[in-house]
Amino acid sequence: MPRLDRDKQRFSVNTFVAAMLALYLAMSIGLERPYWAIMTVYIVSGPLAAAVRSKALYRFLGTFVGAAGAVLLVPLLVHAPLLLSLAMSLWVGGCLALSVLDRSPPSYILMLAGYTCAMIGFPAVNQPTAIFDIAAARVEEILIGIACAALVHSLVFPRPVGTALRGRIGHWLGEADRWALDLLRGELAQLDRDRGRLAGAASEIQLMARHLPFDTSFLRETTAVVRQLRDRVLVLIPVLASLSDRLAALRAITPELDPELRGLLAALAAWIESGAPRARGAALITELETARTSMSVRDWYGFNRSSLLTRAIELVRAQADAHALHAYLQDPEGPPPRLFGADRASEHRPLHRDLGLAALSGAAAFGAVLLCCVVWIWSGWQEGESAAITAAITCCLFAAMDDPVPAIRKFGLYLVAAMVLGALYLFVLMPAISGFPMLVLVLAPTLLVVGAMIPDPRLAFPALSVIVNLVNTLVIQDHFSADFARFVNINLSQFFGVFAAVLVTRTLRSMSAEVSARRLLRHTWGDLARVAAGREEDSTVDLASRLVDRVGLLSPKLAAARAGDLKGLDILRELRVGIDLASLRALCSRLPPPVTAELEVLLDGVGARYQARALGVPVPPEQPLRAHLDRLLGRLARGDLAATGARGLCALVGLRRNLFPEAAPPAPVVEGAA
């Protein structure tokens, strides 16, 4: 049994107060379904005040769009029920597909627009002339719920998202520091720890930061700082991953490294341990640069060493900036910190998106809703609307999962629990009471107990399902006297909706973690092919954001996958390759023309290999590509190692390490040979 701590109690009481306030207001201005206001309060509420406020805004917009859709569709098509069903299912499916495509919080708007249209439109088919009044009443009920939830959660002991976010970022930076220290000190036993988690946490930070402008604390003024920090976080993961790879390569050649490098790595570790101050960081960068130019690069060891030092410089820059920004977040008085990198960051970075999966989710919702409608129309079952609505809601709510079927089934199970509770309320308690205070007293025990479970991530889903379904049941008595036949009918109809959702979803889009992981990998390869071919328009940080997000999504799936070839897959490899490819592409125009031409050939070859992997066709042989890469490496090494050449060399070494990890090191460069 999870502990019932203060925060949970407070959350439960807050939400209950907001719900009762909403119920009272809705009843006092004579809205016909006041229980909808309660339902809205519970759906919007969450432990973080800012998230409640942003969700409130999104829910308002979504409800509005959905209601507008219902007003538009129902009167137009009400005389052709099949056409209307088709249009409504298309609306739900289309909205859901667009919403799944974008995983950020605002995508909630479209998901709601989808199922709100069904919730408002389907019950109105029997009275199409009143559709506008019905829609306006629903919107008002939902608005009251939203307003009460936002009000109570912002006023009574709000938990600002800013502080939570700050804690998350601090924790993340601590983990990144530990990773850096482990690899600099060569504590190999620690290196195997799951670093993919760090990528997932980075995406979580990114999503959480979207709520920051809605915060209840002055930390919302720091939105710009958090964005800069987010960019540093996105850079740190690939940089650390390549550092670790280069160090492994060097240690494979000479386990104790050369003395100068050893000294530098120790200095770097000491610097990170002291909290990455900027002044010492600038000095470290100079030292690292001198070390890179001082030693002539002739053999594989030299190549890797130069590449390592380039990445170490990037590490110092990103770490110093990240720590300075984090310190500024803790105490935002005074001037903003001086940074090594850009001090402007774009508003949002793109995350992984999967067009095919989004389309499938939309199609599943479309199919489920349509199936319910067809049964509803042909059977003439009066309560069939509940089935269509339930199908729309369940398909929408769980669309983000790999396999929504177990969740939908559980939703059906919680429906039973809610039904029992609902029957108790409708037929035993409600007839015995009168007046608002009694109603509050009667509702209090259930809502308070179940509400306390919502902040717990494991219990949130069952708790919310029970509350929403229970309140949904109570709605019946607004319209009709508690009639047992109707009660059973509606619940049966809801079960049919759940059943239709399970049936359609299972045939269309359920996938195992393994299939989903392969899908993510294929998307990554497609991205890499695009970057190599120079068809990628996003900036490097945007690319890093997408790749890091995929790593974060992949790592739990790989842990769950049983297939042998997915076990032990180095998921950071594609991330490193992506960054190397992007920097090589950027260099293309700045190198001497003959080198550029050779580089183009190499990039095209790499792109073709990834394209083939993405499409699942046989991959071209690696031998010619590797020979070409080695020739290019030699050419760059012989040239003068100015900043561009060093960066190109760094990326090429990275590419060779990650594309051909098992290949023997290339031959040393002979002076004067062509």
Added chain:
Amino acid sequence: MSGELNLFGVYLHAELVTSTIALALTLVVNRVLIHFGLYRHLWHQALFEVAVFVILWALVVKLSSSWLL
């Protein structure tokens, strides 16, 4: 003041309309205050926001009843 407001032939609760206007105004005022960095000097910012909203709502209702309705 209570009753319904005729908005382009659509009848809506007057409270709904006035409060939406007041909310929009509150957001604008908030933007300005955030820009000037006032919020870090406040004890309970959400409470302050609600107070601003209530004041603006009262103003909107007052003005709308004398000018519009």
